[in-house]
Amino acid sequence: MAYLVAIGSSDGENIDLKFGEVDHFLIYKVSGKEFTLLESRVIEENEDYTESNICRTAECNSEGCSGNGHGCGGSAGVTQKVERIADCRCVLCAKVGFQAQKQFERKAISVFDIACNITEALEKIANYYDKIDNHKSLRQG
Helix, strand or coil: CEEEEEECCCCCCECCCEHHHCCEEEEEEEECCEEEEEEEEECCCECCECHHHCCCCHHHHHHCCCCCCCCCCHHHHHHHHHHHCCCCCEEEECECCHHHHHHHHHCCCEEEECCCEHHHHHHHHHHHHHHHHCCCCCCCC
16 A cells, blocks of 8 residues: 655755754655655745744744744644655655654644655654554564
């Protein structure tokens, strides 16, 4: 069974972006243990999530902002990103915040906080889901 994986990467080689920093996701199609890059899916801005309403101060931390100015947009920004990759089975980013994790959980999308090479991560993910999908023991090699 083929499925899609969304990856946050700044260079196309490494998973190195936090979910809030992502302005586009690399979408890979995984079939068995094979994977191919399908597209770079841009996160488009809408009226509810624009540069003008991005929080830039530590005061916003209580409202869900990381305070780093990359991706704070409250729940509207998170919801927009989650919806943009709702067809994916899992998402791989250097870090995914609690609010996004809860939204992914509601959609049965797995979240993996990981910072490494994309190929290495996809090999592990493909192996993991191949075992689950084919009812193999995860302890087997």
